[in-house]
Amino acid sequence: MGTFIQLVVDGLSTGSIYAALALAIVLVNQATGLINFAQGGMAVLSAYLAWWFLGTGVPLILAIIISMVLSFVIGAAIERGLMRRFEGGEPDTAVVATIGLLTLITGFCGLIWSYNNHQMPSLFPLDTVNVAGAALSVRSIGTIVAIVAIMLLLQLLLMGTKFGLALRAVSINPQSAALSGLPVGRLLMAGWGIAAALGAVAGALVAPSLTLTPGMMDNALVYALAAVILGGLSSPLGVVVAAWIIGVLENLAAVYVGFIGHDLKIAVPFILIFVVLVVRPQGLFGRKSVVRV
Secondary structure, three states: OHHHHHHHHHHHHHHHHHHHHHHHHHHHHHHHOOOOOOHHHHHHHHHHHHHHHHHOOOOHHHHHHHHHHHHHHHHHHHHHHOHHHHOOOOHHHHHHHHHHHHHHHHHHHHHHHOOOOEOOOOOOOOOEEEEOOEEEEHHHHHHHHHHHHHHHHHHHHHHHOHHHHHHHHHHHOHHHHHHOOOOHHHHHHHHHHHHHHHHHHHHHHHOOOOOEOOOOOHHHHHHHHHHHHHHOOOOHHHHHHHHHHHHHHHHHHHHHOOOOOOOOOOHHHHHHHHHHHHHOOOOOOOOOOOOOO
């Protein structure tokens, strides 16, 4: 029983890291209608900024807050300076541009800070608490609580505020939103900025568990995209639940399903994606698009 609880909590903690990145992807999608493949690279850049400020003597929590603010500015600048040039064009072109941006940011981080592994301290202590025979890491519990808080704030922002309503209106029909008097350009910049700040949180959470390298978020981005597909692009709650399901199932499958083991556990989210896309293409919590003729 202790092993099972340990695997579930560790899976929830790992899933929370995927969820942080997935929430940022959802936010950009809700603001622009795009899937931002550069989100992982932006999170890595934020983590490097926090690590650099930490090295200058700034306390950890303050270093992360500064990196979030800078990430907001960088995200808004990327939208204004790069992504806006693709506005009104083919969405596929903009998506390809985000892939190019991911490569550019990864190379930039390697050029400035090298490809060597760097160690970043955690926001949470490394202590453990004993629950039903399982040693639960305080860092895992803290990560889960942090993601739940962010999810609730994002759900409230998108579904319960005029700002969130405006973001969704711009995403669905920017022309009609502009005719209604909404400042489309500023809303798009704000959407990218907030998503980049969310990515900074993801970077701060994942960097202590792995080590800080330019490719640190590559695997996490794959799992985050899987969570977005499973949970539905329109639902912050859905992507968090989906990320937790992925994290827990891959942990349980690695231990309790002999032929999967640790080598094949990466296949678990893709099997889930296949099943969900066949049964429910809009995701577990997504809304089905309806077009009036």
